[in-house]
Amino acid sequence: MITCTVRYELDPAKLDAFETYARFWIYKIPAMGGTHHGYHMPFEGPNDIAYCHFSFPSLAAYEAYRAKMWDDEECQRAYAFAEDAQCIRRYDRSFTRPVLDGATPQELGL
Known part of the structure; x- marks a missing residue:
């Protein structure tokens, strides 16, 4: 399994728009073969940073999702919504292997 973590820098005045965008992906990722672990919106601390975590069974499955996503009408509408709302200033992705x-x-031999 591979987990993608996305760190977003947001416009704090447009958190509602970003949450709308986030809710779409929570719905869409499972429909495209992944598991969404939710979005983590600003609460305490910086008011312009959010995180999202989702997993796919393998890097190949993630890459297949990315290829399908560009041809998916719903995905393109979500991207257009976020662009029109200008709620996302920037984002970056990192990939990890979760230990769950x-x-x-005793089982660990400690």
Whole structure:
């Protein structure tokens, strides 16, 4: 499994528009073969930073999603919405491999 984390710098006056955009992707990622772990909106601290996390079974599955996304009408409408709203100033992505299963000290040989 590979997880994509997106760090967004937002216009703080347009958080409602960004949340609309975010809710679309929470719906769309599972429809395209991934698992969405949600968006994390500003609350305490910086008022212009948000994060999103979603996973695909492999890097190849993520790359297939990215290729399909550019031809998907709903995805293109979402991108156009965010561009028109100008709610996203910039973003960057990073990829990690999640460790999701815990184990007892005995199971780990500790």
